[in-house]
Amino acid sequence: MFNIFLRLLLYSYAFVNIYTFAEEYSKTENNGQEVLLCRKCGADVADSYYLFSKLSPGSRKIEKQNLFGKQNVTIQTLVNPFGVKFEIITTEKARCDNIGPRQGADSWFPGYAWRICACPHCGQHLGWTFDSSKSPDTSTEKSQNIQTFHGLILSNVLGENFTDSLIMMPKMYKM
Numbered sequence: 001m002f003n004i005f006l007r008l009l010l011y012s013y014a015f016v017n018i019y020t021f022a023e024e025y026s027k028t029e030n031n032g033q034e035v036l037l038c039r040k041c042g043a044d045v046a047d048s049y050y051l052f053s054k055l056s057p058g059s060r061k062i063e064k065q066n067l068f069g070k071q072n073v074t075i076q077t078l079v080n081p082f083g084v085k086f087e088i089i090t091t092e093k094a095r096c097d098n099i100g101p102r103q104g105a106d107s108w109f110p111g112y113a114w115r116i117c118a119c120p121h122c123g124q125h126l127g128w129t130f131d132s133s134k135s136p137d138t139s140t141e142k143s144q145n146i147q148t149f150h151g152l153i154l155s156n157v158l159g160e161n162f163t164d165s166l167i168m169m170p171k172m173y174k175m
């Protein structure tokens, strides 16, 4: 008897979860954008709505791809001073735990200092945060240069649709 009750409780819990999931899903679909998740722990770290193209003069390769519900997302390949290659996407907003002081040296983006961007939930290295070294209120030069942006390592994030496709079993059976 107790067992049945427990099962009912579990089922209804699962149902509510699926329902809220579906609701969020259609909401993001309407805007043609996706939430980006930390690949290691699944925490929300960014929204593809805020992706924008910010090219580094040092990029080795520039590619456009339809990614995360957006067209022509810029992916650039950058190499750090140790010769390690990263494919990064740039975004105006991201949830980052910024670690350490700002570094001006070896910045991929001249005029911007960088800090490590780590997942606020699990600490995984997600990319870097870039802050303009110029103060924001130099009204003489109202450039479109954004004060702060983030470069996320493509292989360390995941679109939410990827996890949907794992959860929605029936779709897989149709194949």
Ligand SMILES: *[C@@H]1O[C@H](CO)[C@@H](O)[C@H](O)[C@H]1NC(C)=O
Pocket: 028, 029, 032, 033, 034, 068, 069, 070, 161
């Ligand atoms: C998510 O996947 C669904 C089904 O595969 C697709 O119709 C939808 O356009 C995708 N959404 C985004 C934002 O890519």
Ligand SMILES: *[C@@H]1O[C@H](CO)[C@@H](O)[C@H](O)[C@H]1NC(C)=O
Pocket: 071, 072
């Ligand atoms: C993406 O690129 C294609 C081909 O260059 C172009 O036709 C299309 O309008 C672009 N879409 C957006 C949203 O910029």
Ligand SMILES: [Zn+2]
Pocket: 038, 039, 040, 041, 042, 043, 119, 120, 121, 122, 123, 124
């Ligand atoms: Zn994480």
